[in-house]
Amino acid sequence: MIYINQVLQSVKDSTRIRIIEIEESYVYFVNIDANTSMPKKELYSSLLTDIEQKEWLLITDPFARVVKEEELTEVQIYKRNTDWEIIQMNCVQHMGNLLQKSGRETKIKEIATTLDVTPTKVKKILSRYWQRGMNKNAMLPDYANSGGRGKTKNLSEDKVGRPRRVTVNGEYRSGINITDEIKTQFEHAINKYYRKTNNYSLKDVYHFILRDFYSERYKENGELQYRIWEANRIPSYQQFYYWFKKFEDPKKDIEFRQSTKEYELKHRPLISNSKVETNGPGTRFQIDATAADIYLVSSYDVNKVIGRPVVYAVVDVYSRIITGIYVGLEGPSWIGAMMALDNMIADKVEFCKQYDIEITEEQWPTYHLPEIIIADRGEFEGYSVAGLINNLNVKIENTTAYRGDLKGIVERKFRTFNGKVKQKAPGAIQKEYRERGDIDYRLNATLNLKEFTSLIITMVLQHNHKIIDKYPMEKEMITDGIVPTPINLWNWGIQNRKGRLRTIDRNILRLNVLPREKATISRAGIKFKNLLYGSKRAIEEQWYAKLKNKSIEIVYDPRSIDKIYIPSDNGMDYETCILLEPSKQYKLDFLEDVVFQHQLRNELEEEERSKQVQLTINADAMMEQIIRGAEKKKKKALHQPTSKKEKLEAIRENKVNEKQVNREEEKFDLSFPSSVAEQPTEVIDFVSRTKLEEQKEEKSPSRLMEKLKRKRDEEFGKDE
Template sequence: MIFYNQVYQYVSKEDKNRIRIIEIDDPIAYYVELHGDTSMPKKSDIKTLEAEIEAGVLLAILDPYMVGYEDKDLTPKQIEKRDEDWHVVSNTWEKHKLQLLEKKLREQSFGTIAEAFNLSNLKVKRIFTRFWQRGLNKNALLPDYIYSGGKGKERDLSNVKVGRPRTYALSDDTKQGINITDEVKKQFKHVIKKYYRKKEQITLAETYDYLLREFYSHQYTENSVVKYKVWDASRIPTYNQFYYWFKKYENPQLDISLRKSTKEFDLKHRPILSNSTLETDGPGTRFQVDATIADIYLVSSFDRSLIIGRPIVYGVIDVYSRMFTGLYVGLEGPSWAGAMMALDNMVTDKVSFCGECGIEIDESQWPAKHLPEIIIADRGEFEGYTVGSLINNFNIKIENTSAYRGDLKGIIERQFGTINGKIKRKTPGAIQKEYRERGDRDYRLDASLNLGEFTKIVIHLVLQHNQKIIEKYPLEKGMIASGLVATPINIWEWGIANKKGRLQTITDKNIFRLNLLPKGKARITRAGIKFKGLFYGSEKAINEQWYAKLKNKSIDIVYDPRVMDQIYIPHTDGRSFDVCYLLDTSAQYKGDTLEEIEFYQQLLQEVKAEELNKQRENIINTDAAIEEIVKKAIKEKKAVPTNTTKVEKIRDIKVNRAVEKQLNREDEKFDLVDKPEIPVAKVVEFPMKTEEPPKKSGSRLMNKLKKKRAEEFGKDE
């Protein structure tokens, strides 16, 4: 309900408007805003205001001006000014109420009141504004002295304490406060939602400050700066009260999700009520796959003075037994190339794998060389189309976890943490702390291990892990009865013997690798099978005349991006394939990786683009030169007068050509005899003589040319 003389505050508006209900005439309510020197009444439907209250847009707050004053505590000046203004209000408010509430009649009423009391209209408006804003009572007209007092000036003090006496001792401050009504609780909920549950992650104490600023303070301006005056302690809720009700309303999941993220809650704060081991039915039911960047810097295998950075470690682990079933240590990734190597190692005999690295073991130390039923990975390498062949041809299910949810692969994540911790303590070049302080030695300069040596270390750590007792492993009754010691190898062997599991073996690794390699689309052209700008040839393509019959057709291929000398055309059975070899037209890329090839091709395109700009500039300049020559020729042609008809011009083309050819031959002929340089002679002037006419040429062709020219200029030979 809407109550007379109740103060409300809008919380959804930027200016945080506060209003006071000054009259109710159902279904209309009149109100004034509690800011401004001349705030005039406005009206609104009561139902509209009630709907805003129901929606939490409008909140009831304590009256900011509800302070009990006694005349004995006031100065004579305050009483005098209050009584003068009250004389105006008390004699006119009830009489002129209807006119003052209505906008159209208000100005006329103000004029009448101003004339009756010999005041200005503005003065009357300010008196009524103060009356309406501050509680519709006599003390509402008290002057504001709370913000005055000679700032910067010294005051003559007596032995009596200046200012308002304390109601309570300081030691009892925590006992102050107000009754927490439903309206106050709404205010608490509002500031918690608006300020506390935000990405800025402000503290609860700061949220309490916002509560006081919005609902329990006066806003005023001092030296053009907006400031807030918090109400007396007896009229505001204490921090302890706010904290108490915050804990009552606390929703940890919502708070963490809104202040940080839902992923943060799921990763670090969600209840852990299940065990991933219980979701498996023996070895091979679920394998977890993950990658990490090792906390160590390595050196080159060819030159130990060259630091090559940090290696990538891919691991595959059996959820049921906690045993590592696959491993890759290298420089590929995190990418499908690295994941592909880990999966390939997963089905590799570990005795031969360790032997290649110079470590002798027997099969009982690392018996894993199988495919699982389900592979659990994170989004990325295992979310693309590449894994489709594993799913379709080997009946392996891929489960991708949510982004940033490493806890869903907690087993492999934990083991990576253990391995990295051991590496940091034992090896040179390991990352000792995230940020080095000034003067600290750069640990990267201590790097001494190459990739092969680091791989041996990781293998030893994996072998150690496979025989380590697992604390808090949920042993089954059968395990306990058989006296099983909970090590990964023991659990693996016990699971194979007593549980059904889902392990699969691979008889032909090439078929498995065929299904691991990334896929692509190649196009058949007359120049060969084109893929990534390279051209390949195939015996099958030649025999079946693909280049003529299937020109421009697209085909599916698989390739190894680490060496592009060959690509493979898989058959529909997923177990056989045709090999395509690099043709001579692309032989310059033999032995290169896809990254190198793409780099060279991009470089070539950049060079072409740069040269193309030069060519365009050359074309523009050439066109301009041609246009200038043509323009000059046309201009000179127009300047030459002619009496020849069009028919004569066409008829004489052959003759003109022959004459022009003869003249050109004179200029173009070769003279192989070097002529001595003739020194420049001194010019001596002689009296002018009458020039003899030139001798006639004996050449009939030359005579004809001269005659032709004479006709053109109107002269006779």
């Protein structure tokens, strides 16, 4: 319900209003903080809905103060009585018109004319009347001891609960009782201020409550200021704290003040364990990676530090046995995860032998595929896992971001490994931040990658035979006398529980975990990353001639581009493609090197193209200049053919003559420069040369031989 004279405060912007009239289906209200405020109306049902949805809060009337008559001055009483008489004699009878926006200004002007004052004066008197409780003391001027006698609610009653022991000016201040309205204010402030990432303290929230609900608002130098009410009119901090504990919701408080991730990671109830969702070995494997807390040296030069290696581990949730590892420089990435999965199904006896560690199969008997792999979103969220899911029927469960606790078993094992490394290995990180004068632990690096891998294998073998603290043992395990070590739990689970263990050929797993992309088929071969490949199947089926399949899906290892593979539809077979001769120069390169080289070539060509444009423009200009020069020279020539026929008939003869001149100029002279210099330079006169040749021809004793030579030259000219 809504009542006349109730005071409401907006949750959105802290605006405070007073209900001054309820008429049929409308409610009339004024803003109690404005200098002058004329009534506005709102649908009763709409305002009631807003109150029920806590968009408006019921608050204590800020003008509901007890005023002792004997403490008022004669001036205050006179001003109060004068303005009250104006309201009673001139305004009350016209209240219906004054509530309505339409015609209000006209009525105010009429009242101002009757009283011989300005309309602004009338508005101020009406605003004070409506804003401060619509009673006689509402007309008191704003002096130090002024106030209004509005509704006091429970403030006139005795306070319940423990009495306050603090006195002010020798008097006990009893305080106020906490009503449902005040509880609502507390709850609103907790949601608005406490449950935010600002991390306000409870004292801060209490001060916000006093500012928003228990203060007078005024402007000073244009800035809004607050004056907190007297102590006997406000709730104490102890009262607020008492009700805060009543409203406290630890889950909500942590989620809103920090984050949901923080709650789930550090504060959620631990009423279950990872083993609950498994029914035997192989049901769920957890995989994760970490950078080891140690610096390594190069295998080829112990004086070169190569940084920190990445360690991948795959752990069976049911037995806690480590089923696969990878120690290397790849990752955290899909390549590193792929190597760990490959080791997961590998024969561990052969694997350990590569690092000069002799074991039996019983010491590390894992070489199986699981039913489910729990992994991070990074490496196991993308096209690379499609083969695992579709062809090998392995489900992938990706954890949410920053939720390493969802892979708690493998995460805990990493902490154990790093702890042991710090205790024993040189080059280990001893603390995150070195102080001035501390020895740089990177300079102590001693182990290479192979030696560090041997170290990890040794710790894995120890873990597989170590008792697991707080393991949730089953009754049957205890009956069978099982000591909770990973090896014992693995073997017992295989014999007594269903599990989901499967074996698979190692090449088939590799085929399904290698990255996949599209290759293009052209007449030159199967084109992938600008490299050309060929295969027996492609030749037999004449792919290059028919271009039956313009693109095809292939799998590849980015660390070796010597071969790519065309998988079959069922993911259990493949066709090998090898590099063709034009691309064999890249045989020993990594894929990223090839891509870089092609990108570099494209960049160089692109850079050169801008120069080519200028070169083309310059060449065109030079050609045009040569042509224009030739045209000018032709126009200046004195001897022009008299007719087109004569000009065309002389072509062959002109060519013969020109050839003779060119041969004389182009002939090779292999004599030394000194002898060449001694010989006089011959000036060739085309006209004289022709006459001499004619004279020689006439004097020649063998006319037949000369004709044969001429015929030869003519035939050669035709060929040319």
